[in-house]
Amino acid sequence: MYTFPHRNILDADQFTKMDLDYLIETTNKMKEIYSSNRAFGILRGKLLASLFFEASTRTRLSFESAMERLGGRVISTVGFQFSSISKGETLYDTMKMIEAYADIAVIRHPLEGSSRIAAGAVKMPVINAGDGAGQHPTQALLDLYTIKSEKGKIDDITIGFIGDLKYGRTIHSLIKLLKYYKVHVYLISPEELVLPDSYKKDLAGYPITYEETRDIKVIWDCDVIYVTRIQEERFADHKEYEKLKETYKVNKELILASRKETTILHPLPRVTELSTDLDDLPNAAYFRQAEYGVVSRMTLLCLCLGVNIPN
Numbered sequence: 001m002y003t004f005p006h007r008n009i010l011d012a013d014q015f016t017k018m019d020l021d022y023l024i025e026t027t028n029k030m031k032e033i034y035s036s037n038r039a040f041g042i043l044r045g046k047l048l049a050s051l052f053f054e055a056s057t058r059t060r061l062s063f064e065s066a067m068e069r070l071g072g073r074v075i076s077t078v079g080f081q082f083s084s085i086s087k088g089e090t091l092y093d094t095m096k097m098i099e100a101y102a103d104i105a106v107i108r109h110p111l112e113g114s115s116r117i118a119a120g121a122v123k124m125p126v127i128n129a130g131d132g133a134g135q136h137p138t139q140a141l142l143d144l145y146t147i148k149s150e151k152g153k154i155d156d157i158t159i160g161f162i163g164d165l166k167y168g169r170t171i172h173s174l175i176k177l178l179k180y181y182k183v184h185v186y187l188i189s190p191e192e193l194v195l196p197d198s199y200k201k202d203l204a205g206y207p208i209t210y211e212e213t214r215d216i217k218v219i220w221d222c223d224v225i226y227v228t229r230i231q232e233e234r235f236a237d238h239k240e241y242e243k244l245k246e247t248y249k250v251n252k253e254l255i256l257a258s259r260k261e262t263t264i265l266h267p268l269p270r271v272t273e274l275s276t277d278l279d280d281l282p283n284a285a286y287f288r289q290a291e292y293g294v295v296s297r298m299t300l301l302c303l304c305l306g307v308n309i310p311n
């Protein structure tokens with residue numbers, strides 16, 4: 001019998017193909033339980049510490065919604081200015097203390113590797129909700145679940161990643177999960193924002209294949225496209241951001257020129273890279289993607305807490 005082996009979720013690297021199969025299956029089960037109003041109460045008596053030291057709307061609210069929909073409760077801190085970190089407290093000390101207040105913590109922090117420091121300080125489970133330009137593993141899990149739900153499969157599809165592949169942490173995590181599948185990936189970005197070598201090196205020996213290009217027209221060959229925002233906040237030189245910010249614009253005209261029914265994903269928020277004229281297309285799946293985030297995170301909260309999900 002398979003048992004989910006993870007207490008913390010820190011890096012997409014930690015998952016095996018078996019974990020992913022189990023997560024997809026369990027999220028399907030959670031979706032069913034939730035839509036038949038049987039989810040409330042599963043996490044009754046549990047408390048989530050929601051620690052967001054960097055901007056967030058979807059990730060924070062979907063975690064908090066997931067916890068509350070399971071009957072658990074939430075305590076939270078948002079931004080450095082309102083936490084004792086602004087008085088010089090270390091993340092280690094903050095976590096030590098929060099452990100006395102909550103059963104599980106979700107943390108977003110601008111420093112790469114911060115969630116590992118946080119997890120190292122405590123015995124309670126810690127979930128990485130984005131660490132700088134590093135990883136965003138729960139977004140990747142919900143993205144994978146979205147692809148499976150929208151396309152009915154993950155193998156034998158072509159996926160285009162578009163935009164900021166250098167700093168975009170959602171892509172850094174998602175490609176680590178997709179490597180287990182027979183997918184072909186186009187990495188579409190300006191020269192300055194290509195996927196870092198370390199991520200490409202990790203793909204060797206797995207079923208995934210990829211090619212890098214600057215040409216957005218390859219999306220006409222894609223079953224799924226995953227558009228990303230140029231990550232303004234990560235640029236050391238703002239002029240460089242200004243130069244690159246409008247490199248790609250995915251709009252209705254471009255999408256309708258394709259012969260394929262391309263599913264359009266975006267982790268959101270969008271700026272100018274994804275036109276609102278796409279929103280009424282049935283294959284524009286980015287708002288559904290955000291919706292899948294709630295059931296995905298409901299599943300993860302239960303599994304990390306070691307709480308049984310009833311049938």
Ligand code: NCD
Nearest residue numbers: 058059130170229267268269
């Ligand atoms: C992403 C993030 O924070 O990395 N957003 C999200 O979590 N849904 C993407 C982004 O900010 O561009």
